[in-house]
Amino acid sequence: MQKLLRLARLDLRMILREEMLWFMLFVVPALQFSLALLLLPWLEVQFPAMAGYHPLILMLMTLQVVTSIGFVLASMLLDERDEQVLNALRTMPIGVNTFLFYRLSTGTFMAVVFSYCMLSAPGMEGLGGAARLTAAFLFAGAVPITTLALTALSGNKVEGLAVYKALSIILILPAGSFFIDSWAQHALGIIPVYWTLHYVSNILAGKPAGAALLLALATHSLALWGLFYLFKIRVFR
């Protein structure tokens, strides 16, 4: 536990020493909360057609919050990869896998808290406590996916920013399924977020959500396994 606290303190120091990182970790979520609580209700009054998509918009904002956490973690890992720190960690009793697990689980835990708060915004009352927590965990699953994808696919932080933008677009693509009334929408199910969105949407609509939950867990696990494999190849070979 002491080691974890020491790591967390160190990570916080590093984040606070880089403007972009603290902006993405603290300012972006705060902005999203403000938008969800203040701007979104006002916009729905101005443009009533938006009200029907309130849960979807909130879910996409939640996704934005969690991917920004993933971006912060990936930026730190990219720096550490460039600085060869990951290699140094491989020759320490902690090992790099434990370090990576700590990083990803800390970020995921933060994302669970942030997602839970976002999904508690007005208009999401239909979720209930247990389903909200489950949904928060599912959304938080985008953190390790974003972190591993960015670290494995980027050569440096500038490339990381470009990959982040591309990944953000890919992750919101499943939102398109709410506008497609065809079986073809399930093709978007290869993106794990698709099942997260449909899990929440089904619960809000009073439909069975068990299958969506199982598929969300399966696709997230598969994506994480593949990305971790890619990460190990790209970073350590």
Add this chain to the structure above:
Amino acid sequence: MISVSNLSYTYRGAGSPAVDGISFEVPRGEIFGFLGPSGAGKSTTQKILIRLLEGFRGEARVMGKPLEQWDKSYYNHIGVGFELPNHFGKLTALENLRFFGAFYTRSGHDPLELLSRVGLEEHAGKRVSDFSKGMKMRLNFVRAIMHGPELLFFDEPTSGLDPANARRIKDLILEQHSQGRTIFLTTHLMHDADELCHRIAFIVDGKIALIDSPKALKLKYGRRLVRVEYLNGTVREAEFPLDGIGNNAAFLRLLREENVQTIHTEEATLDDIFIKVTGTSLAGTANSEQRTANSKQRIANSE
């Protein structure tokens, strides 16, 4: 301490092995030098021994236990000084040492004291990203020794250091040895190896060409000659057999009658021996090769 038998390693996609059936032993308390040009297999061997590379063939035992049987506790017993700096750039030197030091189960040295030993005490609170390469290398060194491991691996520990700081690091290596530690030193700097190592291994193309002590090698491959440089219009040279030098009339006449500039015995350098044994040269040995060629041209004055 280290026992390697018929060790081979081939990188994925490579046509030939980077390490090809090497065997050697390093007893406890020895400074063992692993010497060779870039790409010879030195760093690959070290990476295997510090468990960064898996999938090797042959056997490697450290502290009596096969490498594969060690778990993460292995790293409590060894210290690794990498060839390239590797620290958190956004953290200070002291923060880095405290962070890394926290993961070891054994109590180590005071990081501030060690920083002062390598001349970094004034920079302890400075971010590592603002360090020069030489400063980062010194910090690398400190991190390797701070938990007091029994076995130390150093890969080019004086790389990027000015002579004064290289001296500090070499003195610290000798101090670690005097405290009973075993040191596996990888370098292409023959002078460092000559000064520090009890035994050295020459490795070329993944194979060990020779293992012996620097002193024994120099005796075996050296020429028992005395070379005299003297001024007679221009600088001239003459060589005399070392045996019986006190009765060599030509030598004594030269000392009496000429304006002698320098007198040296012609011991072989490790550079010369390396070239002789392996047929190849190390980076930065052009001068040495030239010297060897020149000496062959000279006519030994064996009166």
